[in-house]
Amino acid sequence: xxxxxxxxxxxxxxxxxxxxxxxxxxxxxxxxxxxxxxxxxxxxxxxxxxxxxxxxxxxxxxxxxxxxxxxxxxxxxxxxxxxxxxxxxxxxxxxxxxxxxxxxxxxxxxxxxxxxxxxxxxxxxxxxxxxxxxxxxxxxxxxxxxxxxxxxxxxxxxxxxxxxxxxxxxxxxxxxxxxxxxxxxxxxxxxxxxxxxxxxxxxxxxxxxxxxxxxxxxxxxxxxxxxxxxxxxxxxxxxxxxxxxxxxxxxxxxxxxxxxxxxxxxxxxxx
Amino acid sequence: xxxxxxxxxxxxxxxxxxxxxxxxxxxxxxxxxxxxxxxxxxxxxxxxxxxxxxxxxxxxxxxxxxxxxxxxxxxxxxxxxxxxxxxxxxxxxxxxxxxxxxxxxxxxxxxxxxxxxxxxxxxxxxxxxxxxxxxxxxxxxxxxxxxxxxxxxxxxxxxxxxxxxxxxxxxxxxxxxxxxxxxxxxxxxxxxxxxxxxxxxxxxxxxxxxxxxxxxxxxxxxxxxxxxxxxxxxxxxxxxxxxxxxxxxxxxxxxxxxxxxxxx
Numbered sequence: 001x002x003x004x005x006x007x008x009x010x011x012x013x014x015x016x017x018x019x020x021x022x023x024x025x026x027x028x029x030x031x032x033x034x035x036x037x038x039x040x041x042x043x044x045x046x047x048x049x050x051x052x053x054x055x056x057x058x059x060x061x062x063x064x065x066x067x068x069x070x071x072x073x074x075x076x077x078x079x080x081x082x083x084x085x086x087x088x089x090x091x092x093x094x095x096x097x098x099x100x101x102x103x104x105x106x107x108x109x110x111x112x113x114x115x116x117x118x119x120x121x122x123x124x125x126x127x128x129x130x131x132x133x134x135x136x137x138x139x140x141x142x143x144x145x146x147x148x149x150x151x152x153x154x155x156x157x158x159x160x161x162x163x164x165x166x167x168x169x170x171x172x173x174x175x176x177x178x179x180x181x182x183x184x185x186x187x188x189x190x191x192x193x194x195x196x197x198x199x200x201x202x203x204x205x206x207x208x209x210x211x212x213x214x215x216x217x218x219x220x221x222x223x224x225x226x227x228x229x230x231x232x233x234x235x236x237x238x239x240x241x242x243x244x245x246x247x248x249x250x251x252x253x254x255x256x257x258x259x260x261x262x263x264x265x266x267x268x269x270x271x
Numbered sequence: 272x273x274x275x276x277x278x279x280x281x282x283x284x285x286x287x288x289x290x291x292x293x294x295x296x297x298x299x300x301x302x303x304x305x306x307x308x309x310x311x312x313x314x315x316x317x318x319x320x321x322x323x324x325x326x327x328x329x330x331x332x333x334x335x336x337x338x339x340x341x342x343x344x345x346x347x348x349x350x351x352x353x354x355x356x357x358x359x360x361x362x363x364x365x366x367x368x369x370x371x372x373x374x375x376x377x378x379x380x381x382x383x384x385x386x387x388x389x390x391x392x393x394x395x396x397x398x399x400x401x402x403x404x405x406x407x408x409x410x411x412x413x414x415x416x417x418x419x420x421x422x423x424x425x426x427x428x429x430x431x432x433x434x435x436x437x438x439x440x441x442x443x444x445x446x447x448x449x450x451x452x453x454x455x456x457x458x459x460x461x462x463x464x465x466x467x468x469x470x471x472x473x474x475x476x477x478x479x480x481x482x483x484x485x486x487x488x489x490x491x492x493x494x495x496x497x498x499x500x501x502x503x504x505x506x507x508x509x510x511x512x513x514x515x516x517x518x519x520x521x522x523x524x525x526x527x528x529x530x531x532x533x534x535x
Contacts, residue, residue: 019348019349019350019376019377019378019424020377020378020379021349021378022376022378026375026378027376030372030375030376033372033375034364034368034369034372034375037364037365037368037372038363038364041365098363101361101362101363102361104357105357105358105361105362106355106356106357106358106359107357107358107359107360107361107362107364109325109355109357110353110355110359110417110420111376112325113323113324113325113348113351113353113355114348114373114376114377115345115348115349115376115377115378116376
């Protein structure tokens with residue numbers, strides 16, 4: 001260090017600036033776009049997140065077709081909407097680990113010292129989750145089309161909207177988990193193993209729960225994913241029924257709960 | 272630029288309450304480069320976290336860049352730059368993207384952010400790394416990116432929290448040559464914490480030493496050394512000698528304040 005020594009500042013007219021005030025929308029947009037950048041640079045990352053749903057499509061769907069006697073098209077019409085919910089759940093439930101990494105390395109702390117509203121750090125991130133959810137859903141639908149999936153455009157668009165809301169809600173909950181567990185990465189693995197798989201099975205995504213024992217049907221009835229899966233199936237068939245409405249309400253409820261809990265948590269977690 | 276009065280922070284750890292910062296009074300003038308020193312657990316990180324609005328004081332007050340950290344943390348955030356101990360750039364982000372996003376956080380327009388990012392990339396010898404992911408950079412390169420992130424908005428006051436820790440001597444010298452040049456060009460005030468006492472000795476105009484939550488010495492490095500020489504008889508004491516004389520030689524890692532608030 002001997003070659004570097006300090007000297008007093010010489011600038012006569014320093015050009016210091018206070019940051020300009022930003023609107024809440026500006027903050028959310030800044031965080032949203034920042035989070036989106038890595039995906040824009042590496043869109044193939046979407047594919048990696050789809051590996052598990054693709055395996056189910058390739059290896060489970062044929063079994064379903066062979067056992068239920070409904071034929072290829074009808075089986076896919078029943079199975080693919082549930083698969084999209086599964087894809088949404090996997091794409092967004094672990095996204096909090098990205099925030100956890102930023103908390104551990106220091107990037108999150110740096111963001112906390114900027115003037116962006118703290119709640120926008122959660123809302124912007126959670127809103128970004130809708131992008132990979134939609135990207136993966138479109139790809140899965142595209143892969144399923146050649147095998148006989150019937151595309152009811154209006155229903156599919158509404159179905160994708162519901163999936164986006166679900167993704168935003170689960171993403172926000174995942175970020176909240178990161179804020180709460182701080183340096184305990186293993187919690188994400190534990191949540192996936194002990195919470196997500198049971199929720200998926202209880203949603204009737206793989207097999208209908210209608211003929212299951214009473215206790216299982218009771219659990220399915222209190223699982224918000226059940227209503228989203230039912231809604232997706234109804235909408236993909238072009239049925240704008242009460243099932244679609246209940247699914248939309250379940251997704252909106254998940255988004256509201258996730259964002260509310262996330263915003264409160266980040267407000268409490270930093271000074 | 273910074274004034275504190277009775278600034279205090281306590282933490283609850285299990286059943287016991289620990290006073291990490293015990294009512295410190297501190298004043299830092301405009302354009303000063305102040306080195307804030309202390310052994311592990313002395314309370315300097317907690318102080319810095321309060322001054323940068325990352326932690327609420329339990330008692331007392333702090334005015335930073337003209338704004339109260341408790342009453343107007345947003346006013347403080349809009350006027351300070353911060354280079355923390357960790358990596359400021361997300362490992363999944365590219366360098367230029369992160370700089371542009373930082374500019375947007377401080378209210379720069381998209382065009383201004385891009386121009387400022389390019390200006391800083393050039394000033395900190397990062398242009399060739401602009402499209403690299405932060406995870407692929409060396410330690411020295413990451414710290415230069417962190418400094419760039421800290422001054423995107425041309426703050427009047429820059430907090431540097433152990434900026435050169437873990438760097439090899441070449442990277443440290445390079446980092447400091449950039450920081451000092453930027454300071455000469457802008458006249459910004461720098462609040463520095465470091466464990467490298469030779470940095471404090473050669474860079475800082477003023478040295479403040481903290482221990483057990485209190486400020487125990489405040490002066491220029493030559494003043495502190497002269498004082499020790501007069502008291503101890505050591506002919507040419509170093510700042511290390513001063514530091515050890517003031518804070519003792521026992522290890523100080525009994526209580527490290529958590530990075531997040533536990534209790535007010």
